[in-house]
Amino acid sequence: MSAMSERVELSSEVRQRIRSMHDSKIYYNDEKLKRYGGHIDIDDHGFICFDELEFAPETHEDGMVYGCGMIGRNLRRFMNAIPAYIHPDSALAGAWAGVFQRFANIGLRPGDEAPAELKAIYEKYDIHQNGVGAMNHLGPDMTIGLRLGWRGLLDKIRYYREFNAPADTDFYDGEEELVLGMLEYVRRHADYAREMAAQAEDAFHRNNYQEIAKINENLLEAPPRTFREACQFLAHFQSVDRTYYAGGALGQIDELLRPYYEKESKAGTLSDEEAIWIVASLLYNDTHYCQVGGQIPDGSRGLTSRISYLILQATHEIHIPNNLAVRVYEGMDEELLRRAVEYILEDGSGVCFSLSKGCEEGFAKNGHPMELARMRAKVGCNWTALPGIEYPLQDVTRLNMAFALVHALDDLMAGEEEPSLEGLWEHFCRHLQILVDCNKDSYDWHYEVVSRNTPEIVLNLFCHGPIERGLNCAQGGVDIIGLNVDGIALATVADSFAAIEERVVREKRLTWQEMYDAVKSDFAGKENIRLMLNSISRFGAPDSLAEKWAIRTRDTYVQMVTSSPTPKHHLKVIPGMFSHGDVYYYGEKLPATPNGRHAGDPISHSTEPDPGFAKGIASFSPTLKANAVAKTQPGYGNSAPLHLDIDTDMLGREGGADTLMALIHAHEQMGGTLINLNCITKEQIRRAHADPASEPDLVVRVTGYSAFFASLSREYRQQIVDRYLTAEEQKV
Numbered sequence: 001m002s003a004m005s006e007r008v009e010l011s012s013e014v015r016q017r018i019r020s021m022h023d024s025k026i027y028y029n030d031e032k033l034k035r036y037g038g039h040i041d042i043d044d045h046g047f048i049c050f051d052e053l054e055f056a057p058e059t060h061e062d063g064m065v066y067g068c069g070m071i072g073r074n075l076r077r078f079m080n081a082i083p084a085y086i087h088p089d090s091a092l093a094g095a096w097a098g099v100f101q102r103f104a105n106i107g108l109r110p111g112d113e114a115p116a117e118l119k120a121i122y123e124k125y126d127i128h129q130n131g132v133g134a135m136n137h138l139g140p141d142m143t144i145g146l147r148l149g150w151r152g153l154l155d156k157i158r159y160y161r162e163f164n165a166p167a168d169t170d171f172y173d174g175e176e177e178l179v180l181g182m183l184e185y186v187r188r189h190a191d192y193a194r195e196m197a198a199q200a201e202d203a204f205h206r207n208n209y210q211e212i213a214k215i216n217e218n219l220l221e222a223p224p225r226t227f228r229e230a231c232q233f234l235a236h237f238q239s240v241d242r243t244y245y246a247g248g249a250l251g252q253i254d255e256l257l258r259p260y261y262e263k264e265s266k267a268g269t270l271s272d273e274e275a276i277w278i279v280a281s282l283l284y285n286d287t288h289y290c291q292v293g294g295q296i297p298d299g300s301r302g303l304t305s306r307i308s309y310l311i312l313q314a315t316h317e318i319h320i321p322n323n324l325a326v327r328v329y330e331g332m333d334e335e336l337l338r339r340a341v342e343y344i345l346e347d348g349s350g351v352c353f354s355l356s357k358g359c360e361e362g363f364a365k366n367g368h369p370m371e372l373a374r375m376r377a378k379v380g381c382n383w384t385a386l387p388g389i390e391y392p393l394q395d396v397t398r399l400n401m402a403f404a405l406v407h408a409l410d411d412l413m414a415g416e417e418e419p420s421l422e423g424l425w426e427h428f429c430r431h432l433q434i435l436v437d438c439n440k441d442s443y444d445w446h447y448e449v450v451s452r453n454t455p456e457i458v459l460n461l462f463c464h465g466p467i468e469r470g471l472n473c474a475q476g477g478v479d480i481i482g483l484n485v486d487g488i489a490l491a492t493v494a495d496s497f498a499a500i501e502e503r504v505v506r507e508k509r510l511t512w513q514e515m516y517d518a519v520k521s522d523f524a525g526k527e528n529i530r531l532m533l534n535s536i537s538r539f540g541a542p543d544s545l546a547e548k549w550a551i552r553t554r555d556t557y558v559q560m561v562t563s564s565p566t567p568k569h570h571l572k573v574i575p576g577m578f579s580h581g582d583v584y585y586y587g588e589k590l591p592a593t594p595n596g597r598h599a600g601d602p603i604s605h606s607t608e609p610d611p612g613f614a615k616g617i618a619s620f621s622p623t624l625k626a627n628a629v630a631k632t633q634p635g636y637g638n639s640a641p642l643h644l645d646i647d648t649d650m651l652g653r654e655g656g657a658d659t660l661m662a663l664i665h666a667h668e669q670m671g672g673t674l675i676n677l678n679c680i681t682k683e684q685i686r687r688a689h690a691d692p693a694s695e696p697d698l699v700v701r702v703t704g705y706s707a708f709f710a711s712l713s714r715e716y717r718q719q720i721v722d723r724y725l726t727a728e729e730q731k732v
Contacts, residue, residue, distance in 0.1 A: 004306050005335040008272045008313060013204075017089040017277060018317050021284040024087060025320045026696055029708055039713035041581060043381075043705045044321035045242055046286035048085055048095040055081045057104035065106040066453040068472075071244075072174030074104060075457065076181030079240060084192035086212060088205055090281040092232050093189040093212050096239040099246045108133055112449040114442065121438045125403045125431075126589045130442040131483065133450055134396035135245035138473065139379040140462030141388025142251045145237060146230055149223030150186065153461050154179045164470045171455070171470050178457055182240060183220060190216035227260040227270050231282045237462075238286040244458045248323070249379035251387055253290035254308040261307045272310055279314035287323045287706065289379045291354060293336055294327035297371040304333040312336070315350065316343040321699050321706035322351070325378035328668050329356035337664065341657045344679050345648065349699045349706060353675040354378035354639075355668035358630075362673070363637030366482060366574060373637065381704035382578045382639040382674055386480060388463040391473050394484035394576060394638055397439055400586050401553065402489035402593055402603055404431035405496055409516065409594070419512040421497070421505055428493075429556060436560040439485045444568040451475040482572045484638050487557045488579040488586060491539045491604035491613075494550035495595035499533040501545055515594060522592045522599045534596025540609025540628040541617055547631070554607070554632045562636065576638035577607045581703045584715040602719065605703075607632040607640040611722040622646060626663060630670035639673035641704060645723035647682045676701040678720070685709075685724045689717050 010018075031049045032040060057074050059065055065074055078100060085095040100106060114122070114132050122130060148156060157179060161172035193213035200206035215229045224230040234250065241247035250256075257279075264270035292308040295301065315322045326340045337353075344350040360373035363384075376384040383394035408427035412419050451472035459473060460466035466477030504510050509532065510518075523530035539546035554577070561575040579586065583602040592599040595610075604610045609628050614621030622644050629642040644663075664675055678700050688695035692710035700709045700720055709717060 002335065005309050005339060008276055008310070010273055010276065010317065014273055014277050015317070018280045020089040021087055021280065022318050022320055022697070025284060029711055030696070033711055039716070040707070040711045041713050041716045042246075042707075043248060043323065044287050044707045044711065045246065046095070046238075046284065047098050047242065050083050050085075050097050052083055053081055053097050055103045059105065060109070062110060063105055064109060065104045066109045067170060068174030068455045068457055069170040069177070070174070071106065071454070071457055072177030072181075075100065075240070075244060076177045076184070078103065078243065079181040079185040080188070082185070084188050086189070086193060086196060086209070087281075087284065088208075090284060091208070091212070091228060091278040092235045092281045092285060093193060093216055094185070094236050094239050094285065096243045096286070098243075100243050101245070106454060108449060108453045112453055114445055118438060118441055118445070121434065124407075125435055125438075126400055126586070127398070127435075127438065128585075129396060129398040130439060131393060131397045132442050132446045133454060134393050134446065135454060135456065136241075136247035136249070136459065137380060137383070137393045137396050138391050138456070138459060138463075139249045139251060139377060139385030139387045140459050141464065142234065142237070142256055142462055144388065144462050144464070145233060146224055146256065149219060149233070150179055150182050151221055152223055154183070156467055160467050160470065166470050171472065174455070174457055175460060175467065178240075179461070182236065185240075186216050186219055186236060190220070224260070227257060227264050227275060228278050230257060230260045231278050235282055235285040238282075238288050241288070241458050242286055245454070247458060248287070248289050249385065250288040250290040251379060252292075252294065252303065252377045253324075254292040254305060254311055255303055257311075258305050258307050261310075262305075265306075272306075275307070275310050276314045276317060279311050280318040283314060283318055283320065283322055287321050289323040289325070289381070291325045291327055291377045291379065293332060294356070294377070295329060295374050297374050299370070299374060302331075302333055303327075304336050308336060309339065312339055312343065312351070316347060319347055319697065319699065321708060323705055324351045325354040326351050327356060327378065328353050328664055330665075330669065334661070337661055338657060341660050341664075344677055345657060347699070348680040348684075349678050349701050352378075352677065352701060352704060353664050354384060355672050355674060357668050358633055358671040358673040359384050359637050359639065361637075361671070362633070362635050365636050366572070376637070378674070381580065382641050383484070384637070384639065389465070389478050390480040390482065391478050392482055392484055392574070395486070395578060395580065397484065397486050398579065398582065398586060399435040399439060399485065399487045400489050400590065400603065401432060401435070401487050401557065402492045402496075402590055404428055404435055405493050405593065406591050407431045409519070413512070413516045421501055424497075424500070432557060433560055436485065436557070440564075440566040440573060441568075443483050443571055443573065444566045447474065447566075447569050447571060482574045483566075484576045485561050485573050486576040486578045488577065488606065489603040490550055490553060490577060490607050490632060491546070491610050492593055492595060492597060493553050494539045494546045495536070495610065496593045497549040498539070498544065498546035499536050499594050499596065501549075502536050503532055519592045519594055523596075530596045530598075533594055538595075538609060538613045540613040540624055542624065547628070550607075550628075550632050554634065558634050558636070574636045574638055575634040577632070577634050577640040578638075579603070579606045581716055581719065583719060605643065605719075607634075608643065622663060626667045626672065627670070630667055630672045633671050633673060635671070639704075641674040641676055642667060642672055643676045643701075643703070643723060645678045645720060647724065648679045649681055674704065676704060678724075680724070682724055685721055689721050692717070
């Protein structure tokens with residue numbers, strides 16, 4: 001073990017502080033569940049439930065809030081309405097109180113909704129996420145804020161408003177109001193810290209509050225100068241970023257903090273133990289997405305440093321949901337990967353793994369140099385983005401390809417020609433093209449309306465171009481626009497085509513009509529037919545027919561997306577295949593499908609095989625699953641994740657950390673893009689599912705995000721349980 005990777009032995013005092021924040025997180029999570037319907041199926045957002053918060057927004061005559069100026073004024077008032085908050089054992093001040101939309105009707109102004117012809121397609125194909133009005137799915141460059149500070153950002157806004165002299169100053173007015181609100185927010189926390197210091201009964205808390213007051217007072221006039229000030233600036237950014245449309249991207253956190261750490265560590269003014277406590281305090285503030293590791297743009301050296309390890313240890317020590325990723329590439333610091341895997345084996349969950357080969361080589365296929373591709377950081381649930389220069393909107397669209405199959409089967413059986421596989425495929429492709437074209441049209445509409453309604457008022461501050469040009473980043477404020485389109489239900493489609501080919505065409509055990517009647521009746525009274533269709537060798541199993549259909553579907557979908565830009569504004573679109581955790585949601589209205597799936601049952605995840613695909617196969621099924629996901633990546637740099645949920649009892653028999661590291665590297669070299677990993681015994685996950693309260697601090701990685709298992713709805717818990725109970729059958 002090198003000095004760079006050495007674990008820090010924390011004192012009992014620091015452990016107690018971090019444990020105190022952990023316990024508070026559990027408490028506030030329980031409070032959220034009581035107030036918001038008993039479950040929260042998204043990132044474990046770090047907001048505090050403030051009873052005393054009152055806010056009445058300024059609105060237009062229609063009662064809505066839109067436009068940069070009005071949004072900026074309201075956000076300024078809202079940040080001032082949030083009660084000052086400092087956890088007594090945290091190194092940092094501040095918290096947020098929930099997304100702004102809960103307190104104000106914010107959105108599109110009348111007349112800016114999607115056209116009627118698009119709405120008809122949305123209804124027919126059950127499209128809920130079309131990209132129109134999508135917010136926050138881009139990566140900021142936080143070095144802008146760390147270099148300028150809030151006061152410097154204000155000066156920048158005022159300089160470029162005068163320099164550009166626009167006829168309409170609404171954009172700059174809104175941005176200025178926001179930054180003024182943040183300066184007032186920081187001032188209130190400095191004052192509050194002084195008040196708390198005066199009331200403190202012991203030396204540690206008195207000194208801690210005084211130090212928090214000092215760093216916030218410094219941030220009122222200057223950019224961050226110390227490690228703790230940098231983390232405080234990032235914490236305040238997290239609070240306002242989450243407040244506005246639940247933003248969650250942070251950046252390459254080890255590089256953001258490294259200059260401050262190295263300077264103070266060398267001067268002897270910051271210990272590693274103190275750095276871990278401060279980072280743990282930042283993690284307590286919120287679960288923003290960030291990354292450690294990776295390479296510099298030319299690939300000549302890695303980015304891993306001592307602070308990378310300290311950040312990893314901080315996530316381990318506080319043991320709450322986190323959205324940290326480790327960048328994996330050939331030739332990386334193996335100790336960083338090993339440490340991350342070891343923490344997962346200790347804790348049951350931990351970081352995710354962003355894989356360079358698939359992300360970078362895929363992004364380069366869009367015409368970008370590899371040097372630029374290496375700069376993309378994992379800053380979203382499943383996605384990577386260039387800091388401050390790219391508008392990608394990944395993870396905001398869902399095209400349920402299984403609906404294209406359902407309509408195709410209806411068209412085939414209603415036609416006059418003899419049913420055939422190729423006939424079904426032609427109908428499927430026609431409906432799939434409608435889905436893709438609809439999303440391109442939707443992005444054109446988004447481009448026209450979003451900037452005058454809900455501009456990226458927070459992230460514009462941390463991008464290169466918007467303030468300088470006076471343009472929202474969705475309107476040409478940044479240089480690179482490549483809008484993601486996600487196709488979902490790949491295995492549902494592939495297994496359905498394979499079931500028809502095997503049972504109807506090859507074996508002739510069913511006629512086309514018998515198969516169709518069974519599917520249309522949701523297999524009522526025809527369980528034997530459902531089982532016959534469901535029991536084929538499914539996608540993910542070795543040498544299955546379904547793999548051919550999965551690859552053919554993927555290739556066709558990717559070609560449809562990449563063959564043309566959006567028709568009106570010629571915006572580049574990039575294919576993705578990510579379902580998030582919404583497999584139940586997107587299955588609710590979907591009729592039964594020929595893979596034996598009942599109407600209303602969930603669809604398949606992203607490009608993954610369905611749970612249970614490896615039952616009865618004498619193979620290590622995580623490897624089979626990894627191979628299937630790697631083979632069906634969309635291939636243009638947008639992530640299609642691999643979820644590995646492994647029973648630790650089984651893993652101990654298979655080589656433990658070494659096996660997982662080998663699997664992670666193999667998937668990366670095959671072109672995989674992201675791995676989300678949980679390692680918990682099947683007994684623990686079953687117990688927690690039956691009684692969530694019995695495991696209040698069990699953390700799991702749901703898809704690309706991390707959450708308390710107890711905070712998830714039964715449907716979301718079930719999909720994780722299904723993945724684990726498959727892992728139970730690894731060796732047959």
